[in-house]
Amino acid sequence: MEFALSRNWWLLVVRGVLAVLFGVMALLWPGLTFLVLVLFFGAYALLDGIAALVSAVSGHHGRDRWWALLFEGIVGIAAGGITLFWPGITELALLAVIAFWAMATGIFEILTAIRLRRQMEGEWTLGLAGALSFVFGALVVLMPRAGALALVWLIAAYAILFGVLLIALGFQLRNWGSEPHAMRM
Numbered sequence: 253m254e255f256a257l258s259r260n261w262w263l264l265v266v267r268g269v270l271a272v273l274f275g276v277m278a279l280l281w282p283g284l285t286f287l288v289l290v291l292f293f294g295a296y297a298l299l300d301g302i303a304a305l306v307s308a309v310s311g312h313h314g315r316d317r318w319w320a321l322l323f324e325g326i327v328g329i330a331a332g333g334i335t336l337f338w339p340g341i342t343e344l345a346l347l348a349v350i351a352f353w354a355m356a357t358g359i360f361e362i363l364t365a366i367r368l369r370r371q372m373e374g375e376w377t378l379g380l381a382g383a384l385s386f387v388f389g390a391l392v393v394l395m396p397r398a399g400a401l402a403l404v405w406l407i408a409a410y411a412i413l414f415g416v417l418l419i420a421l422g423f424q425l426r427n428w429g430s431e432p433h434a435m436r437m
């Protein structure tokens with residue numbers, strides 16, 4: 253599993269860049285309407301889910317836990333699909349989709365980080381990204397009636413920080429995969 257992750261390090265970087273772009277677009281567009289936020293989130297969740305699914309499917313031969321990335325990809329694609337096919341959903345329904353997606357993603361990222369802890373240094377970035385995802389989802393559940401602008405800023409800040417952590421992990425995996433001990437996996 254770890255060798256396949258290091259071989260596909262670029263997918264984490266792509267996911268991170270998508271998250272940062274989503275966050276920056278949300279911050280730079282202060283008059284963001286709810287519909288545009290819905291479409292941004294839907295596109296991001298769909299692309300992130302596809303990237304996670306590709307990570308799970310590509311080279312999973314003999315890997316334990318490839319199913320965690322597979323599930324994360326399916327959840328991302330479902331969240332993105334629901335959001336894009338029904339953009340007129342209510343604010344509370346969108347918040348529930350965002351919260352479920354963030355908490356599910358967070359749990360699986362934490363589990364993957366725990367597994368990687370035995371194999372490499374720097375796994376804390378994925379664990380921190382997972383904890384951030386879960387806390388973000390929990391905050392959305394606890395404060396569903398936050399103002400639209402505050403929600404946009406919260407989502408943007410989360411996406412940027414999450415993206416930076418994924419990019420950092422991707423480059424750590426690239427470096428780890430090029431080390432001699434990584435080739436024995």
